[in-house]
Amino acid sequence: MTPGPVLLEAQHVTQRFRLPNGQNLEALRDVSLGVCENEVVALVGPSGCGKSTLLRLFAGLARPVDGKVLYRGRPLDGVLGAAAMVFQSFALLPWLTVAENVAMGLEARGVDGAARRDAVARAVNLVGLDGFEQAYPKELSGGMKQRVGFARALAVAPEILLMDEPFGALDPLTAENLRSQVVDLWRDPATGVNTLVIVTHSVEEAVFLAGRIVVFGSNPGHVREEMSNPLPYPRQERSPEFEEMVDRLHAILTATLLPEPAPATPQRLVPFPRVHVSEVTGLLDHLLTRPDGKGPVFELAEDLGVDYDRMSAVVRAAEQLGWVTTPGEIVQLTVTGREVMAMDDAARKDVTRARLAKQPLFARLVAMLKEGDGTVEDEEVLADLTIYFPFIPAESLFATLVEWGRYAELLDHDADGGRLTLLGWEGAAEARVE
């Protein structure tokens, strides 16, 4: 199928949320994106890049703070009737049967009586749920539940099907099976669905399904790059063309996730990636087992069983500590990294402490601590973090700083009193003597 005219369009859309702690979080900034008829568009990117937010804007479930969303050239007013949605968490009502769940959207569209029963039966049949009509969702497995989710969406014969990580909560086998069924449904003229927008975390999934892949960057969410995927359907996941496409997308994503370090400007504050100490040492341990101590970031993610988003955060932390370098999408253990792994625990902590003291954010924290005679209130640090990194939830960044600071025996945190103390600072002792 060839893409037709533009069906849904976001024009210079900006969206903001207020976090419970009062921080204003910008989820999307000035995003423009069109979806054409007969097209399958995948939105990929790290978590927190606003791809799900954009999907909700397309569905008309939220209004953008700035910019507009158009359907066939006209601004959306409320929920888009031409669209149906599939959710990662299935979003089935547990007290309704499968048939009642599938029929949820029919009444509002004026489908009644016998027509409604037919529509339900057809949708149930399309996803292979025959015989389960009177079951309650809690009696079904995850894969079956998501089939109900698809049937509910298909029952209203929508023009556009919006999917928010529809396979994210399923086990790999079930996901694979359901994925190829989605392609069949899309290509089957009987369903009436010819335009799909899917938010996904998986590169393979995007390449398998989409004709156009849009890569998002985060902080705040924006469109980084678009990639078209002309491979013919049905796609073979083991074919060289497919693998090449996956590699290309990997390369784009790596450029988004692991940008080449900017020319050294020591004054600029860089947030420390919110990862645990054990994750970084785990990565180094794994790299040691590889020939030459290197590997592509996506392969590492797959081998270690984490998603690429998390993996790249771990890699960035290791990079800030000087333990790995990242030429392109390759992660390479450095000489220091090898030395660190050979050390005993105490020596490793010493090296980490020396390294952290040079990291701009930790350096600033240490300066604050010295200014406050070796101690500073949590509140003060949190306020500081909120100002410098408005896009990162301050509490979680703070927790990361405390964890690394404690590990390196650089500082200590008094959770009851709500303050940080600098360890081994003579200033504190002197002040006490005076």
Add this chain to the structure above:
Amino acid sequence: MKPLRLPAARPGLADIAILCLLGGVIATVVAFAREFQAPFAQAVQIDLRPSALPRYTLYSLSRGVAALVISYLFALGFGWVAAKSRAAERLLLPLLDILQSIPVLGFLPGLVLGLMSLFPARNMGLELAAILMIFTAQAWNLALSFYSSLKALPQPLRDACKVAGWPPGRTFRQLEVPAAAQGLVWNGMLSMAGGWFFLMVNEAFRLGDHDYRLPGIGSFMSVALDQGNGRAMALAIAAMVIMIVCVDQLLWRPLVVWVEKFRLDESSDGGPAPSSWVLDFLRRARLLRRAAVLQRRAYRQARRAARPLERPFRAVGPVILRAPRFAFGHRIARVLVSGLAILAVAAAAVWGAWRLWQLLAQLGWADWGQLASAAALTFVRVMGAVILSTAWALPAGVVIGRSPRIARALQPVIQVVASFPAPMLFPLVIILFERFGIGLGLGAVALMVLAGQWYILFNVISAVAAIPQQLKDATTAFRLPRWERWRVLYLPAAAPALVMGWVTAAGGAWNGSIVAEYIQAGGVLRTTRGLGSLISDATAHANFPLLAGGIALMSLVVVGWNRIVWRSLMEWARTRFGYAQ
């Protein structure tokens, strides 16, 4: 269309039981309605013969149920508005917090006088006042429960309903209320029990030289006490217990089992599913299935009959709906409407404050001094009651909560005992204490323990029962001595719930002080100095300025203490001993 087949029509035992129950309900409603409409009379004669007791019990029950229905309606409205509008939320939640903690009993005289002036010739005013007083003891936790259920509703479920194009009414019926059903039923159970607390005062109280009485189990008990009729007292207590057990078995148990269907999270907590013999019995009845089929048939026929009307209605509907839609959709209209609403609320608040000021201005310095010293005395008693309750309820709660077997066996018993309105026992306890030479000054503390202890016990039981099995296993595996187990596991794990229990127990004790420090039994009045007795005394002598001062002071102390002490203690217990990491 599938033909609907009626199940076989031969009635079984269950059907007969249902018919009898239905008849009983109808008869009660009719009798109660007649009572409602009866001409008002001062100091109604209460018949102390046992044969009159069933009728009185049903009257009291009707009041409780009527109040519960109103409470549910209020909770649905209040919770919905608070969850939907941020402005309303900011106003309503603190309001709820205050309403929950102030001594509502003090408002009874004002309420009675107001409603009596509305319906001077009929019982209706007095009945409404009694029902509203029960309502004030039931409504707040229901409203809070519905509000928090709405707030906790997962966004995808809301989105799914919106994408399906459900109008707000349908989302309310099929998503919001079912998702809140469990909380609403559990809290309804607690509310019903709380509603009985002041039954005796609600049904029989003196205001100045007026003696207001309503036929009911509470007034039966109060007259029996006045006359020192021991047999009647025992009968009243027995009737109360039977009523509580019946309500529990016939209403709450089946409801609790039924709402299991509306669980949002699928993980069950491991325990066996609750069961109800009544529900099993009802499910066997043919009558109900038959009624369901008939109802569906009737619905279909009604739909078919209404079809010719559908088209004109569809044409007219938008016109009818235009005005409200305009009102909510248009910015200026919205600002205007909300502005008016805020103005009305503010005006009502100013008016209320002015009236209160007028009353309080009549009090002299001496009165205030008296109020303050009385408040200090009652405060000491309340704290004593909290400490005493903790002393027995904390260890007992840990022991019960630790063993699922004991908990399962004791829970229903404790529930019934806790639902029993403690004030009905106050006079008996005090007479007993007098035998041992303990006066009301100390005895009131014991009465306040009766009023507040259950909250602590329940909270501790549920917190200890929720301790993860692995933590218990760990203490066993490392062979911690018994005392160590309590110190490192059970007591810290119970701490947040214990503080929660203290808050409600102290609230119950404050409320209880109004009846505990001022007791009339066997024609003898016993009082002891305190804020509660001051309030009761002001009521009895229709001294409205002093009454207003007492209520205002008690509200201030309770709310202030909640805000300053309990809240920070709760915060501390939660961050220090919570499981959440």
